[in-house]
Amino acid sequence: MMNEVVCATRGGEASRAVQMAAIEQAKANNSPLVFLYVVSPEAVKDVEPSLKKAVIGEQIWLGKVILKVAEDRAEREGVRATKVIREGDVRQEICSYLTEKQARLLLLGASRSTTFSVFGDDPAERLASSIHENTGVDVAIVRPGREDSDSYYSYLVPA
Amino acid sequence: MHFAPLLAEESVLIQTEVSVVLLLSLAALIAIVIRRIRFPYTVALVLVGLLLSLISNPFQIDVSSDLILAILVPPLLFEATLQIKWEKFRKDLMPILLLAILGTLVSTIIVGEIVTWVLDVPLLAALAFGALISATDPVAVIAFFRNLGVSKRLQLLVEGESLLNDGIAIVLFNMAIAFAVSGIDPAAEGFSLLSTGLVTFLEVAFGGLVIGLFLGFITSYVILKNVDDNLIETTTTVALALGAYVLAESFHVSGILAVVAAGLMVGNIGMQNTSPTTRLTLEHFWEFAAFLANSLVFLLIGLEIEINQLGPNIIPIIVAVLAVLFSRAIVVYGITGTYSYFAKLQQKIPMSYRHVMFWGGLRGGISLALALTLTGEVFGVVFANEIKVMTFGVVLFTLLVQGTTIENLIDRLGLARRPEHLVEYQRRQARLFALGAGLNEINRLGREGILFRDVWNAVLAVYNEEINETKHAVRDHLEAHPEIEQDLFIQARTEALRAERSAITEAMQSDLISEDVHEEITKEVDEQLAAITIIQEDRREMAASRPPGSEIKSESDQKGGNDE
Numbered sequence: 001m002m003n004e005v006v007c008a009t010r011g012g013e014a015s016r017a018v019q020m021a022a023i024e025q026a027k028a029n030n031s032p033l034v035f036l037y038v039v040s041p042e043a044v045k046d047v048e049p050s051l052k053k054a055v056i057g058e059q060i061w062l063g064k065v066i067l068k069v070a071e072d073r074a075e076r077e078g079v080r081a082t083k084v085i086r087e088g089d090v091r092q093e094i095c096s097y098l099t100e101k102q103a104r105l106l107l108l109g110a111s112r113s114t115t116f117s118v119f120g121d122d123p124a125e126r127l128a129s130s131i132h133e134n135t136g137v138d139v140a141i142v143r144p145g146r147e148d149s150d151s152y153y154s155y156l157v158p159a
Numbered sequence: 160m161h162f163a164p165l166l167a168e169e170s171v172l173i174q175t176e177v178s179v180v181l182l183l184s185l186a187a188l189i190a191i192v193i194r195r196i197r198f199p200y201t202v203a204l205v206l207v208g209l210l211l212s213l214i215s216n217p218f219q220i221d222v223s224s225d226l227i228l229a230i231l232v233p234p235l236l237f238e239a240t241l242q243i244k245w246e247k248f249r250k251d252l253m254p255i256l257l258l259a260i261l262g263t264l265v266s267t268i269i270v271g272e273i274v275t276w277v278l279d280v281p282l283l284a285a286l287a288f289g290a291l292i293s294a295t296d297p298v299a300v301i302a303f304f305r306n307l308g309v310s311k312r313l314q315l316l317v318e319g320e321s322l323l324n325d326g327i328a329i330v331l332f333n334m335a336i337a338f339a340v341s342g343i344d345p346a347a348e349g350f351s352l353l354s355t356g357l358v359t360f361l362e363v364a365f366g367g368l369v370i371g372l373f374l375g376f377i378t379s380y381v382i383l384k385n386v387d388d389n390l391i392e393t394t395t396t397v398a399l400a401l402g403a404y405v406l407a408e409s410f411h412v413s414g415i416l417a418v419v420a421a422g423l424m425v426g427n428i429g430m431q432n433t434s435p436t437t438r439l440t441l442e443h444f445w446e447f448a449a450f451l452a453n454s455l456v457f458l459l460i461g462l463e464i465e466i467n468q469l470g471p472n473i474i475p476i477i478v479a480v481l482a483v484l485f486s487r488a489i490v491v492y493g494i495t496g497t498y499s500y501f502a503k504l505q506q507k508i509p510m511s512y513r514h515v516m517f518w519g520g521l522r523g524g525i526s527l528a529l530a531l532t533l534t535g536e537v538f539g540v541v542f543a544n545e546i547k548v549m550t551f552g553v554v555l556f557t558l559l560v561q562g563t564t565i566e567n568l569i570d571r572l573g574l575a576r577r578p579e580h581l582v583e584y585q586r587r588q589a590r591l592f593a594l595g596a597g598l599n600e601i602n603r604l605g606r607e608g609i610l611f612r613d614v615w616n617a618v619l620a621v622y623n624e625e626i627n628e629t630k631h632a633v634r635d636h637l638e639a640h641p642e643i644e645q646d647l648f649i650q651a652r653t654e655a656l657r658a659e660r661s662a663i664t665e666a667m668q669s670d671l672i673s674e675d676v677h678e679e680i681t682k683e684v685d686e687q688l689a690a691i692t693i694i695q696e697d698r699r700e701m702a703a704s705r706p707p708g709s710e711i712k713s714e715s716d717q718k719g720g721n722d723e
Binding site for chain 1: 431435638639640641642644645648649652686687689690691693694697
């Protein structure tokens with residue numbers, strides 16, 4: 001069984017960059033591609049208990065749309081992708097999915113206004129190394145490029 | 160038989176009704192025109208009111224201070240406080256209280272002293288003017304700041320101050336009048352006057368707050384929590400907003416602070432205790448009530464200001480405007496500067512905020528309402544009129560000059576919350592809409608035979624080409640800024656859910672479904688609408704609270720992981 005390339009996406013600033021980078025990786029290595037969206041009810045602040053269920057429902061709805069956009073992007077590049085929605089703590093859910101599927105590579109997006117940190121204090125890098133330590137899976141952080149530049153993303157795949 | 164008085168009474172009632180209908184139609188007309196030009200709605204209302212008062216005032220409405228303070232202001236304050244979240248309010252409570260209490264007191268003294276010194280107005284009359292003109296007007300301030308797209312914190316600072324400073328302004332105003340009536344000389348009394356004033360202020364302010372909190376508590380825990388009927392619950396909040404004011408005033412405590420406290424209680428507790436359907440009904444109802452009251456207040460301000468009095472009194476008006484601006488500068492820069500010096504880094508008030516707080520200190524209906532209570536009995540006819548004219552002048556200046564330039568100031572200070580990529584997206588989208596409209600018109604001209612086939616085809620081809628290019632431009636921009644996509648998803652979902660809600664109501668009206676099923680499914684959709692609004696607000700809040708370059712930290716730290 002070929003090991004999966006997993007792209008964790010939430011529809012933010014780096015979503016296109018991280019999805020395209022994942023498609024490129026899957027294509028280059030002929031690996032199955034999975035777009036993973038984690039619904040995290042705790043992430044939305046000030047939700048009263050009576051609305052929690054509805055908020056989760058709407059997050060799932062948004063997740064479906066975001067994953068559909070990603071799937072269409074992959075299809076246009078000739079790559080078939082699987083969509084997965086999970087519910088719970090983002091870090092834990094990503095780790096348990098990677099372990100269950102024995103994935104090969106995880107791609108995470110980070111905002112355009114940050115750069116790769118020299119001192120290892122970047123939160124995205126901290127998250128990436130925490131996932132790598134827990135699962136042993138390689139994690140790449142993808143940042144979108146500027147609109148006017150040739151490359152619309154940049155990332156480093158760990159050796 | 161006593162028909163004659165009855166008929167006369169009815170005729171006054173009908174005349175008032177006709178005037179209200181005319182005022183509302185006028186407000187709606189102004190609102191429609193304003194949508195097409197970039198001009199503040201409230202300023203337009205005042206200008207139209209002024210214009211009408213110049214020609215002839217066709218409205219049979221007696222603009223008394225009670226009409227403004229007891230009927231029009233409570234709904235506006237209640238609606239404004241419904242939206243204030245205590246958690247955020249609490250964080251900036253200290254600077255808000257300092258500005259509202261100390262600021263109003265200092266401003267009253269500065270304005271009073273300047274007016275006495277320059278215009279030779281008796282000290283107590285000048286202090287009464289200082290008090291009525293020192294409190295920034297919540298109605299004017301909120302009406303302006305809602306549409307300016309500034310950060311929630313700046314909005315809260317300005318709104319919070321304006322909501323709370325009226326209490327002290329009214330107390331100071333009443334004290335000046337009471338001292339004048341009892342012949343007390345403030346210069347001679349000194350310290351004892353200050354202590355009497357402080358005790359009176361505490362009684363009036365806390366009395367109002369206690370009454371408002373008590374009524375708000377009863378409404379939130381007894382009615383909103385236990386009665387599951389959106390119409391009854393909304394009616395109760397109307398009774399609360401108006402009743403809190405009337406009850407507090409009948410106990411001679413601050414009606415305005417009672418409404419503010421009741422609104423805060425319902426907004427923070429009552430709204431959580433009720434169903435999403437009621438919440439939506441309350442939001443829509445109070446939005447409408449505030450629009451209505453707002454329109455009437457500003458039209459009436461325009462109608463009430465005696466513009467022919469302004470010319471002959473231009474010197475006192477200029478002195479009053481300068482005194483108000485000077486005192487506002489001392490209060491805002493002095494208090495926020497001192498507070499920021501001692502505050503923690505995150506709680507400091509940036510200099511750009513201070514400029515907006517200074518220039519955004521608008522005066523409106525409440526100052527006017529207090530000035531209208533002055534008769535010749537206390538300070539004499541000449542000084543009472545002088546105070547009224549100065550009030551008209553300052554209110555007009557703040558609304559027409561400050562109100563029309565504040566947006567520019569906010570833009571120049573870079574405080575408008577409109578990210579460039581969003582503006583660019585809207586620009587490209589607007590071009591697409593415009594081209595689409597142009598294409599439709601070309602097709603109409605072609606179909607009606609006004610354009611020859613060859614010309615039609617050629618123009619059509621060029622239009623189609625431009626539309627395709629613009630579509631690509633929109634798509635490219637969306638691809639470069641995928642975060643806009645999510646806003647579009649949310650917008651589409653909200654519209655779709657609203658359509659679902661209407662369809663359910665239509666199904667019930669056509670007897671396709673029973674009222675029970677209608678209620679059940681409507682509740683479900685309302686919960687979905689409330690949920691999508693929460694998600695959207697959370698996204699906006701996070702985007703607004705992020706300083707440039709800190710996206711990952713806030714998002715991943717707060718959301719426990721994947722920042723993207």
